Amino acid sequence: MxxxxxxxxxxxxxxxxxxxxxxxxxxxxxxxxxxxxxxxxxxxxxxxxxxxxxxxxxxxxxxxxxxxxxLRGHGFxxxxxxxxxxxxxxxxxxxxxxxxxxxxxxxxxxxxxxxxxxxxxxxxxxxxxxxxxxxxxxxxxxxxxxxxxxxxxxxLTPSDLSLVSVAQSDIDSWEDTYGPLDDVWPVTTVQSGLLFHTLLAGTGFDAYHMQMAFHLNGPVDPARLHTAAQTLLHRHSNLRAAFVTTAQGDPVQVIPQAVTLPWQVIDLRDMDPATSSAAFEDFLARDRATHFTPATAPLLRLTCY
Structure with missing residues (x-):
């Protein structure tokens, strides 16, 4: 039977x-x-x-x-x-x-x-x-x-989490959203402040929304850059964090086992320099205006121009 x-x-x-x-x-x-x-x-x-x-x-x-x-070493x-x-x-x-x-x-x-x-x-x-x-x-x-x-x-079960106290129903809900989790961490004092201002800003100006542009010299291989950036997320779990709240309303950061890096390649080589420069500046402005959602991991994106 x-x-x-x-x-x-x-x-x-x-x-x-x-x-x-x-x-x-x-x-x-x-x-x-x-x-x-x-x-x-x-x-x-x-x-x-x-x-x-x-x-x-x-x-x-x-x-x-x-x-x-x-008893060891006594003939037993x-x-x-x-x-x-x-x-x-x-x-x-x-x-x-x-x-x-x-x-x-x-x-x-x-x-x-x-x-x-x-x-x-x-x-x-x-x-x-x-x-x-x-x-x-x-x-x-x-x-x-x-x-x-x-x-x-x-x-995960609550007993697997040594840094936070959460219910199994919380974990199940997060795993439904993010897939398998590596861990759940508390929010630090600094993170709590940043999170407060980010949520308060809404779609307006967010002082903590940072944008960095790097100019690369020499041959550039977008595929290798993409692989390296995705590997960075796999290697450093803190870069995979998403910020959520428990059923009790306490903020925590969940660490999914895997996230997909938002990545795009924009090729402007067919444009003349003036048009290409204007298109690049327009992209930077639109990118700065596109805010992140704290509950959506990862909280970074890359574009190869």
Whole structure:
């Protein structure tokens, strides 16, 4: 039986990654986190819910090479089989849930491997039922991991952003607009001032709208200039910034993984010098009057004349 991930499973996986980062020990401290202030206020809500039928315990990642620093060099040798799930509960112990799943990741010669043990009271379920559940669980995991290998899968989560505090809905909206993002940064004090004056200027005079003209000597290859300028944007992420606001109204700068440089080539070599000079000055005036939109990256453009 093939279990296809439910719609939005990729978003769900990203959400779980973010929630796991909030809890201690990469998610292993979730129980303690949920019981601590200010989460303690949710206890009445949790207490009113029915007891879960499936208990899940993730034991983390272990390796035979993991050895405390104070034991190294004293004759201790790593052994294989570390982390194997061989412990069985006492038959007289009350079951905490209908099915208990204990999982951990161990390092193998082929890479990390996920191992899980499904425990259950035989008076409630039989081996065939639990085996079918385990098979469905494995197929669902394969479906989700397969999704992560598809083009466009993944993306940032709030836990990936160390400099700003934003909601996943903000990130999703920006990725819909700009495509995959490298990062989201706060706006510096100077940038905040520049942004304020730029937005205030609107279509009028903007003192911070700069125009530079470079006169090149010797042979000029427009195609190579274009490639070099586009590479500059790829190399320097700050040149790809777009300025937006969060749902809370806070300004931030988003850094798309890729942007296309606005580029044009205008050839005036067939004109006489006077006409060519007048056309060039007319272009400069029109270019100065064409303002940038802070939310549209990149905030620069190049023209080869």
């Amino acid at each position: 093939w279990i296809r991930p439910w719609p939005g499973a990729g978003c769900g996986a990203g959400g779980e990654a973010g929630q796991g980062a909030v809890a201690g020990g990469a998610g292993q401290g979730h129980g303690l986190w949920a019981a601590a202030p200010p989460q303690r206020r949710h206890r009445p809500v949790l207490a009113a819910l029915p007891a879960p039928q499936i208990g899940f315990n993730y034991l983390g990642r272990v390796s035979a090479a993991d050895m405390p620093a104070d 040798t790593p052994i294989t089989g570390v982390g194997e799930l061989v412990a069985a509960p006492d038959a007289d112990m009350p079951a905490l849930s209908a099915v208990e799943i204990n999982a951990l990741v161990t390092d193998t010669g082929q890479g990390p491997a996920l191992t899980a043990m499904f425990s259950f009271p035989t008076g409630l379920l039989d081996r065939g039922e639990v085996h079918a559940l385990a098979q469905d669980w494995c197929q669902a995991l394969r479906g989700i991991t397969g999704h992560t290998r598809t083009q466009g899968a993944g993306g």
